[in-house]
Amino acid sequence: DTGVSQNPRHKITKRGQNVTFRCDPISEHNRLYWYRQTLGQGPEFLTYFQNEAQLEKSRLLSDRFSAERPKGSFSTLEIQRTEQGDSAMYLCASSPGTDGDEQFFGPGTRLTVL
Amino acid sequence: GQQVMQIPQYQHVQEGEDFTTYCNSSTTLSNIQWYKQRPGGHPVFLIQLVKSGEVKKQKRLTFQFGEAKKNSSLHITATQTTDVGTYFCVPLPYSGGGADGLTFGKGTHLIIQP
Numbered sequence: 001d002t003g004v005s006q007n008p009r010h011k012i013t014k015r016g017q018n019v020t021f022r023c024d025p026i027s028e029h030n031r032l033y034w035y036r037q038t039l040g041q042g043p044e045f046l047t048y049f050q051n052e053a054q055l056e057k058s059r060l061l062s063d064r065f066s067a068e069r070p071k072g073s074f075s076t077l078e079i080q081r082t083e084q085g086d087s088a089m090y091l092c093a094s095s096p097g098t099d100g101d102e103q104f105f106g107p108g109t110r111l112t113v114l
Numbered sequence: 115g116q117q118v119m120q121i122p123q124y125q126h127v128q129e130g131e132d133f134t135t136y137c138n139s140s141t142t143l144s145n146i147q148w149y150k151q152r153p154g155g156h157p158v159f160l161i162q163l164v165k166s167g168e169v170k171k172q173k174r175l176t177f178q179f180g181e182a183k184k185n186s187s188l189h190i191t192a193t194q195t196t197d198v199g200t201y202f203c204v205p206l207p208y209s210g211g212g213a214d215g216l217t218f219g220k221g222t223h224l225i226i227q228p
Contacts, residue, residue, distance in 0.1 A: 033215050033216075035215065035216075035218075040220070041220060042200075042202055042218030042219050042220055042221050043157060043216070043218045044218070045215025045216060045217065046215070047215075048215050056215070058215070091156060091157075093157075100144075100145055100162065100206050102147065102159035102162065103157075103159065103216060104159070105156040105157050105158070106156065107155075107156055108156055
């Protein structure tokens with residue numbers, strides 16, 4: 001399967017714990033995006049990378065959130081000191097690298113903070 | 115990102131009936147993409163509209179971009195149960211304006227009664 005993959009698919013954690021999610025984009029896709037989606041809402045943009053450079057961050061991305069893409073391939077999203085309001089589906093998407101390209105989404109990681 | 119108003123938010127139809135969802139923007143759009151998200155699934159790209167007045171068809175789906183590039187619509191003829199899901203219209207920023215992540219909005223939830 002050459003699509004976008006995300007791990008883990010589900011994560012349950014206690015409030016205050018740190019969690020890390022991984023995204024493996026489609027091979028050779030230069031751009032990688034992170035979104036957050038809550039029930040009944042559309043995905044909300046969090047941040048994106050062009051290769052290894054993080055080029056944009058949403059105001060939604062508090063200082064407890066950090067994302068990396070160290071080698072320009074896979075990416076990680078870490079949430080420190082999780083809060084119940086962080087419970088959501090975290091979606092990763094990738095695109096070839098030109099503005100206006102379609103984005104290919106992964107299956108997401110569902111985070112539940114107890 | 116640019117904002118659009120998508121209506122209706124929910125639509126119940128009987129299987130076999132037609133369905134239309136509309137997107138309206140107060141500003142002229144560069145391009146617009148449409149995505150579909152099945153219940154429990156992730157967004158999947160359907161199409162991109164670029165030209166003023168453009169009409170594109172995919173089997174039972176017809177996509178239109180307004181002459182002023184301020185509105186767009188998706189029409190499904192003779193709905194089937196496989197059409198169930200949420201349809202998002204997603205405006206794209208103008209080139210040179212920065213590669214924002216996509217702005218999804220709440221979409222239109224299509225519910226089909228057999």
